[in-house]
Amino acid sequence: MKQGKKYISPGAWFSMVYPADWNEFEDGEGSFLFYNPNEWTGNFRISAYKGDTAYGRESVKQELKENTSATLVKIGRLDCAYSKEMFEEEGTYYTSHLWIAGIDDVAFECSFTVRKGEPVAEAESIIASLEVRRAGQKYPAEIIPVRLSEIYRINEAYEWVCTTVKEQLKKDFQGQEEDIANMQQVIDSGSIGAKKKEVWLSLGITLCVILANEVDGLEWRTLIDGNREAPVLTSVAGNTVIDPMKLVWSKVKAGEPCNLAEVYRNLLS
Numbered sequence: 001m002k003q004g005k006k007y008i009s010p011g012a013w014f015s016m017v018y019p020a021d022w023n024e025f026e027d028g029e030g031s032f033l034f035y036n037p038n039e040w041t042g043n044f045r046i047s048a049y050k051g052d053t054a055y056g057r058e059s060v061k062q063e064l065k066e067n068t069s070a071t072l073v074k075i076g077r078l079d080c081a082y083s084k085e086m087f088e089e090e091g092t093y094y095t096s097h098l099w100i101a102g103i104d105d106v107a108f109e110c111s112f113t114v115r116k117g118e119p120v121a122e123a124e125s126i127i128a129s130l131e132v133r134r135a136g137q138k139y140p141a142e143i144i145p146v147r148l149s150e151i152y153r154i155n156e157a158y159e160w161v162c163t164t165v166k167e168q169l170k171k172d173f174q175g176q177e178e179d180i181a182n183m184q185q186v187i188d189s190g191s192i193g194a195k196k197k198e199v200w201l202s203l204g205i206t207l208c209v210i211l212a213n214e215v216d217g218l219e220w221r222t223l224i225d226g227n228r229e230a231p232v233l234t235s236v237a238g239n240t241v242i243d244p245m246k247l248v249w250s251k252v253k254a255g256e257p258c259n260l261a262e263v264y265r266n267l268l269s
């Protein structure tokens with residue numbers, strides 16, 4: 001794959017590389033869905049399951065035993081049980097390709113649904129890139145394209161601030177620079193306990209939302225650092241990283257006063 005985006009799963013079980021022009025989309029619980037939203041070439045879904053030390057290899061064997069249409073194929077370094085099935089939807093015929101693969105204690109179920117006769121090379125490239133991240137092993141911090149789980153966190157934070165300002169101050173919240181004074185008023189009211197980390201983090205995230213609305217060239221990404229998986233704001237060039245946790249919560253935790261207007265001015269500079 002010439003160009004790609006790295007994906008590290010929630011909980012940092014595994015990583016993979018998917019095409020640069022694909023995005024992650026909402027799917028069923030425990031399943032992750034990716035495709036190209038501009039030129040659809042197929043839906044790629046992946047689920048991962050943990051077991052004992054040989055669980056990955058045994059899952060491939062079990063699939064070959066129980067699914068009479070499955071055959072053993074090699075993709076990259078991985079042995080996979082491969083099968084496919086056809087179906088028709090609204091007059092169009094599709095093929096759903098299925099691979100069961102395993103690495104150590106993790107089994108992967110990967111599917112790629114395409115129009116009948118279309119290639120599966122994109123899916124095979126993703127499967128070949130699969131890596132298991134071992135529990136207890138220290139990995140360097142990484143910043144990857146923003147995942148759905150962090151988009152949900154950003155939206156939840158913004159909605160909490162928006163609702164709180166409306167309820168406490170009876171004022172609208174537009175996600176603009178002038179709203180920072182209202183956020184400060186909520187802080188100054190003393191209604192937020194000093195130990196409520198998630199609430200303070202919501203204020204930091206919302207401050208970043210306002211910054212992204214006001215300043216061009218910023219985008220959300222996901223930080224993976226040990227057990228921490230969090231949204232961060234970066235410049236498109238990647239040479240600036242703004243961590244919402246450090247904007248507000250770090251100050252509160254250290255017992256320092258939090259002046260949002262001052263924090264925002266520092267971000268602008």
